[in-house]
Amino acid sequence: xxxxxxxxxxxxxxxxxxxxxxxxxxxxxxxxxxxxxxxxxxxxxxxxxxxxxxxxxxxxxxxxxxxxxxxxxxxxxxxxxxxxxxxxxxxxxxxxxxxxxxxxxxxxxxxxxxxxxxxxxxxxxxxxxxxxxxxxxxxxxxxxxxxxxxxxxxxxxxxxxxxxxxxxxxxxxxxxxxxxxxxxxxxxxxxxxxxxxxxxxxxxxxxxxxxxxxxxxxxxxxxxxxxxxxxxxxxxxxxxxxxx
Amino acid sequence: xxxxxxxxxxxxxxxxxxxxxxxxxxxxxxxxxxxxxxxxxxxxxxxxxxxxxxxxxxxxxxxxxxxxxxxxxxxxxxxxxxxxxxxxxxxxxxxxxxxxxxxxxxxxxxxxxxxxxxxxxxxxxxxxxxxxxxxxxxxxxxxxxxxxxxxxxxxxxxxxxxxxxxxxxxxxxxxxxxxxxxxxxxxxxxxxxxxxxxxxxxxxxxxxxxxxxxxxxxxxxxxxxxxxxxxxxxxxxxxxxxxxxxxxxxxxxxxxxxxxxxxxxxxxxxxxxxxxxxxxxxxxxxxxxxxxxxxxxx
Numbered sequence: 001x002x003x004x005x006x007x008x009x010x011x012x013x014x015x016x017x018x019x020x021x022x023x024x025x026x027x028x029x030x031x032x033x034x035x036x037x038x039x040x041x042x043x044x045x046x047x048x049x050x051x052x053x054x055x056x057x058x059x060x061x062x063x064x065x066x067x068x069x070x071x072x073x074x075x076x077x078x079x080x081x082x083x084x085x086x087x088x089x090x091x092x093x094x095x096x097x098x099x100x101x102x103x104x105x106x107x108x109x110x111x112x113x114x115x116x117x118x119x120x121x122x123x124x125x126x127x128x129x130x131x132x133x134x135x136x137x138x139x140x141x142x143x144x145x146x147x148x149x150x151x152x153x154x155x156x157x158x159x160x161x162x163x164x165x166x167x168x169x170x171x172x173x174x175x176x177x178x179x180x181x182x183x184x185x186x187x188x189x190x191x192x193x194x195x196x197x198x199x200x201x202x203x204x205x206x207x208x209x210x211x212x213x214x215x216x217x218x219x220x221x222x223x224x225x226x227x228x229x230x231x232x233x234x235x236x237x238x239x240x241x242x243x244x
Numbered sequence: 245x246x247x248x249x250x251x252x253x254x255x256x257x258x259x260x261x262x263x264x265x266x267x268x269x270x271x272x273x274x275x276x277x278x279x280x281x282x283x284x285x286x287x288x289x290x291x292x293x294x295x296x297x298x299x300x301x302x303x304x305x306x307x308x309x310x311x312x313x314x315x316x317x318x319x320x321x322x323x324x325x326x327x328x329x330x331x332x333x334x335x336x337x338x339x340x341x342x343x344x345x346x347x348x349x350x351x352x353x354x355x356x357x358x359x360x361x362x363x364x365x366x367x368x369x370x371x372x373x374x375x376x377x378x379x380x381x382x383x384x385x386x387x388x389x390x391x392x393x394x395x396x397x398x399x400x401x402x403x404x405x406x407x408x409x410x411x412x413x414x415x416x417x418x419x420x421x422x423x424x425x426x427x428x429x430x431x432x433x434x435x436x437x438x439x440x441x442x443x444x445x446x447x448x449x450x451x452x453x454x455x456x457x458x459x460x461x462x463x464x465x466x467x468x469x470x471x472x473x474x475x476x477x478x479x480x481x482x483x484x485x486x487x488x489x490x491x492x493x494x495x496x497x498x499x500x501x502x503x504x505x506x507x508x509x510x511x512x513x514x515x516x517x518x519x520x521x522x523x524x525x526x527x528x529x530x531x532x533x534x535x536x537x538x539x540x541x542x
Contacts, residue, residue: 003275013407028489037455044455046457046509047306048304049304049306049456049457049505049509050508051508051509055324073304074304079458088510090275090511205301206299207299207300207301209267209302209309209311209508210272210508210511212271212272212275213270214266214267214268214269214270214271214272215266216296216301216303216313216316217301217302217311218302219301219316226295231271236452
C-alpha cells in the first residue's frame with residue numbers, strides 16, 4: 001500500500017562519507033519488504049523540486065534509516081537535515097522480493113545500503129564490497145556479524161570490486177547473486193559473471209519523477225523493451241538489463 | 245454550501261482542479277482520492293504502443309523539471325481495455341490526451357475514444373520527432389488536426405497548446421474555428437539540459453520539456469494573452485503548486501486549471517488546493533466560482 005506522509009528526522013549522523021538519517025515512523029516496519037524504496041523530500045521546499053528515491057538501510061519498530069551521500073542539490077540538502085526537521089515521505093514503493101536464505105552480495109560504494117537491508121533476512125552468504133577508500137567501506141563489520149564472509153577492496157590501493165569478483169568466480173557457482181553499485185560496475189559484472197550465476201539480480205537506480213508509474217522517467221532498457229524502476233524494479237534480473 | 249462547479253461547451257466539472265496528462269497513472273489513485281478531483285486527463289495515448297525515448301528522460305532544474313519521455317504508452321486499445329474501466333469507478337470527469345504522428349492517426353484514435361468526458365488533443369509535445377509541437381506551432385496545422393478530431397468524435401474536444409506557437413492567440417483561434425470546446429494553455433516549454441561531464445546534451449533527443457514553478461509566469465502570460473483576445477474557455481496549466489497560483493490563473497482568464505509536475509513535489513497538492521479554494525471562498529463570502537470570478541473581473 002502506497003502512502004504519503006510528513007515525518008520527523010530523529011537522527012542524522014555521519015558514517016564514513018555518508019549520512020545516516022533516521023526517520024520516526026511506526027508504520028513502515030509493517031508495510032515495507034525487501035526491495036522496497038521511498039521517495040524523500042524537504043517539507044517546505046519547491047527547490048529542489050523533486051523527491052529523491054532511496055533504498056532502506058534498515059527498518060526498526062519506531063523508525064527507518066536511509067544512507068545518503070551528498071552528491072547533488074537534493075542530497076546536499078537532505079544530508080544537512082536536523083533532528084526534528086520534517087521530511088516528505090512517499091512509499092514504500094517498488095516491487096519487493098523474497099530474499100533467499102543464502103547468496104552472494106556484490107556492492108559498489110553506497111550500493112551497500114539495500115544489500116545491507118537485504119542481508120538481515122539471509123542466514124549466510126558472501127559479500128564482495130568495493131569502495132574508493134577504506135573509510136567508505138561502512139557496515140562491513142555489521143554484515144560479518146550477520147554470518148557473512150566479507151571480501152573488501154579499495155580503489156586507492158588494490159582495485160575494484162569487479163577485480164575481486166573475477167578472482168573469486170568459483171565462489172559464485174550455483175549461488176543467487178544480488179548486485180548494487182554504479183552502472184559501470186553492473187556493465188562489467190554482466191560480462192564477468194556470465195554463466196556462473198544461477199540467478200543474478202541487480203538493484204537499478206534512475207532519475208525518478210513520481211515513483212508511482214506516472215511519469216515514465218525511470219526507464220531501464222531490457223531484453224523486452226523498457227521497464228520502469230519504480231514499478232517493475234528496483235530489482236531486475238541481471239541478464240535482462242541492457243547497460244551502456 | 246460552496247459550489248465549485250464549472251461548465252463550459254459541454255464539459256462539466258464539479259470543481260476546476262484537473263490532474264494533467266503525463267504525470268500520473270493508476271497507482272496514484274492510492275494516494276489521491278480521485279473522487280475529490282474536478283477531472284483527470286490520462287496521459288497521451290497513441291494508435292499503437294510507443295516505447296518512449298532512451299534514458300535519461302528527466303532532470304531537475306531550479307523550481308522545475310525537464311523531461312524527455314517521448315510519449316511512452318501502451319496504445320489506445322490498452323487504454324480502453326485496462327485503464328478506462330478502472331478510472332470509471334471514480335466520480336470525476338475523465339479526459340484522455342491523444343497523440344498522433346499524422347492527421348490520419350488523430351482521426352483514427354478519435355473514433356476509438358468513447359465513454360469519456362472529452363478528448364484533449366496533444367499538438368504540443370516537444371519530445372517527439374513527428375507530430376507534437378510541429379502541429380501546434382502554426383494555426384493552419386493546428387486547425388487541420390483539431391478538425392480531424394472533431395469530425396471523428398462526438399465528444400467535447402480540448403486542444404493542448406504549446407508556448408512554442410508562432411502566435412498562441414492565432415493558434416487558439418484556429419482550434420476554436422475547427423470545433424474545439426476549449427484549450428489547455430500551456431504544455432511544457434522547450435528547454436535544454438547539458439551534461440557537463442560528457443560535454444553533450446543530457447537527453448539523446450536534445451530538447452526537453454520544462455515544467456514546474458519555473459515556468460509559471462511565462463505560462464500565465466500565455467493564458468492572459470489568449471483570454472484578452474479571444475472568447476474561449478481556457479484550462480490554465482503551467483507551474484501551479486498552490487491555491488494562490490490557481491487564483492492568479494483565474495485572474496489571467498482561466499476557467500479551470502490543470503496540475504502537473506506539482507504532484508511530484510507534493511502528491512497531495514490537488515486535494516490541498518481544493519480545500520484551500522473552499523476556505524478562501526468561505527473566508528471571503530463567495531458561494532460559487534461565478535461570484536469569485538466577478539470579483540476577479542471587476
